[in-house]
Structure formats: structure tokens, C-alpha cells
Amino acid sequence: MNQQLKSHWENIYSTKQPHEVSWTQEEPTISLTFIKSMHIPKDASIIDVGGGDSKLVDYLLSEGYSNISVLDISEAAIIRAKNRLGEHANKINWIVGDILDFKSNRKYDLWHDRAAFHFQTNATDIAKYVEVVKNLANDKVIIGTFSVDGPTKCSGLNIKQYYETSLKEQFKEAQFRNIECKREDHITPSGAIQNFVFCAFDKFAN
Numbered sequence: 001m002n003q004q005l006k007s008h009w010e011n012i013y014s015t016k017q018p019h020e021v022s023w024t025q026e027e028p029t030i031s032l033t034f035i036k037s038m039h040i041p042k043d044a045s046i047i048d049v050g051g052g053d054s055k056l057v058d059y060l061l062s063e064g065y066s067n068i069s070v071l072d073i074s075e076a077a078i079i080r081a082k083n084r085l086g087e088h089a090n091k092i093n094w095i096v097g098d099i100l101d102f103k104s105n106r107k108y109d110l111w112h113d114r115a116a117f118h119f120q121t122n123a124t125d126i127a128k129y130v131e132v133v134k135n136l137a138n139d140k141v142i143i144g145t146f147s148v149d150g151p152t153k154c155s156g157l158n159i160k161q162y163y164e165t166s167l168k169e170q171f172k173e174a175q176f177r178n179i180e181c182k183r184e185d186h187i188t189p190s191g192a193i194q195n196f197v198f199c200a201f202d203k204f205a206n
Contacts (some may be wrong), residue, residue, distance in 0.1 A: 001098040004125035006073050011157055017051065022154065022188040023115055028056045030184050031114060034200045035060075037180075043067050043140075044109035048179050049099055050116025052077035053084065059086055069093040073103065087139035102126045104136055112135040115196075118145035118159040126160070126170065134174035139203050141176055144165060147183060147197040167199045 002095060018024040040046075042064045048056055051070040060068055068091070072078055075096045080088040095102075099116060111133055122124045133141060146154070148161045162170075166182040172178070181199040 001073070001101055001205040006098070008157070009072075009074035009075065013052065013080060014092050014190060015076045015084040017187045020099070022128070022192065022194065023052075023186075024189050025114075025186065026055065028054065028059065028114065030182055030198050031056055031142060031195075032059055032063075033180065034180070034182075034198065035110065035112070036063075038110065038140050038142060038200070038202075040110055045069070045106060046110040047071060047108045047136075049111065050115040050119075051081070051112075053081040054114070057081065057092060058085065058088075061085075061091060066091070067127075069095060069108070071097055071099065071111070073098050081091070087127070099132060102136070103131055106126075107136055107138040109138050109140060111141045114144035114198075115146070115154070117143050118162065119157060121158050121160045128131060130170055130174045132169070133176075133202055137203070141171065141201040141203075142198065143171070143201075144184075144196050144198040147195045149183075150197075164197055164199060167197060171199075171201050175203055175204045 004012060041068050045066060045067045049067040049071050052072045057068055057070055070092055078094050078096060120129045144161045148157055148163055168178045179200040181204055184193045184196045186196055
């Protein structure tokens with residue numbers, strides 16, 4: 001695990017409230033729209049990568065999905081999410097870990113990532129991430145990153161911006177076919193606008 005990166009995120013989630021960080025989103029509209037359009041079973045295995053204290057898990061539970069995992073490098077983020085969910089937190093499989101080191105005996109029917117992939121900024125780490133997806137994502141993948149019209153940094157860290165075409169190419173190499181891409185202007189709690197690109201994929205038939 002990248003301990004420097006872990007320390008960075010532990011500090012962020014330990015010292016800042018949701019209204020003080022740019023990524024806070026009251027309703028993950030595009031993610032939910034993509035997920036609903038995929039018509040996956042309610043017991044499908046879902047993982048939210050870099051989910052932190054995102055409210056996506058709240059909405060998935062309210063929609064009746066019952067096999068949800070959340071992975072984040074920050075234990076503080078996961079504790080915050082657990083506290084928010086209360087007794088419902090027991091319905092979630094919480095994983096504290098670095099996605100580049102992530103190994104699992106299970107595969108996921110839906111892999112969701114809003115704003116974690118774009119923190120992989122060099123070719124080696126991008127390739128590692130895509131390889132993890134290739135090994136562990138069984139069918140559907142949703143990736144959301146800052147677009148070329150979005151910020152170049154987040155939380156003081158550099159990110160990699162994407163065009164729709166460049167995001168498609170990254171996952172095409174891992175045998176995922178693009179279904180659809182959409183742009184979103186995310187309004188941060190401070191009122192700033194951040195442009196995201198979201199792409200949904202499914203796995204090529206063998």
C-alpha cells in the first residue's frame with residue numbers, strides 16, 4: 001500500500017466535513033442512471049471503488065441491491081460512511097485498501113468508480129488499475145473521471161484528465177466494450193463547476 005497516499009486521505013477525511021470537499025454529491029444521478037439501465041439483478045455483486053463516504057451506497061440499498069462492497073484507501077472515510085448508515089452499515093462489505101494492490105477471490109458483476117481512476121497518473125499505475133479491473137470485473141464497469149474540460153488537480157493531488165475516446169481506449173485493451181459515455185457538470189459544495197466524463201462498459205463475449 002502507498003503509505004504516503006493513505007496518510008494524505010486519512011488526513012482529509014479526519015479533518016474535513018463533506019461540505020468542505022469538492023467531490024461531495026448529494027445524489028449520484030449519472031451513476032444511478034447507468035446502473036438502472038444495465039438491468040443487473042438486485043443480488044448482483046457490486047463494488048464501489050474509492051467510494052469513501054459517497055452516498056451511492058445509500059441509494060443502492062434503498063433500491064434493493066443486497067450484495068454491495070465499498071473499497072477505499074482511507075479507514076476514516078469508511079468509518080464516516082458506516083456512522084451515517086447506522087445499522088444499515090452491516091449490509092455492506094467494507095474494504096480498506098489501495099486499489100492497485102487489491103486482490104479478491106470473488107468477481108464483481110458491476111465495478112463502479114467515480115473519481116478514483118483519474119488519480120492514476122503514470123502509465124504503470126494506469127496499467128495496474130486496468131489489470132485489476134480485467135481480473136475482477138465480471139461484466140459491467142462504470143468509470144467517472146475529470147474530463148479534459150475539468151480540473152487538473154483534486155485535493156492537492158495531480159489527476160489525469162480524459163476524453164471519451166481516451167477513456168474508451170484504456171478499457172478496450174482490457175476487453176471491455178463501451179456502452180455509453182456522458183458528461184456531467186458537478187457543482188461542488190462551494191459552487192465551483194467540475195466537468196466529469198462517465199463511461200459505461202460491458203465485457204466482450206469470449
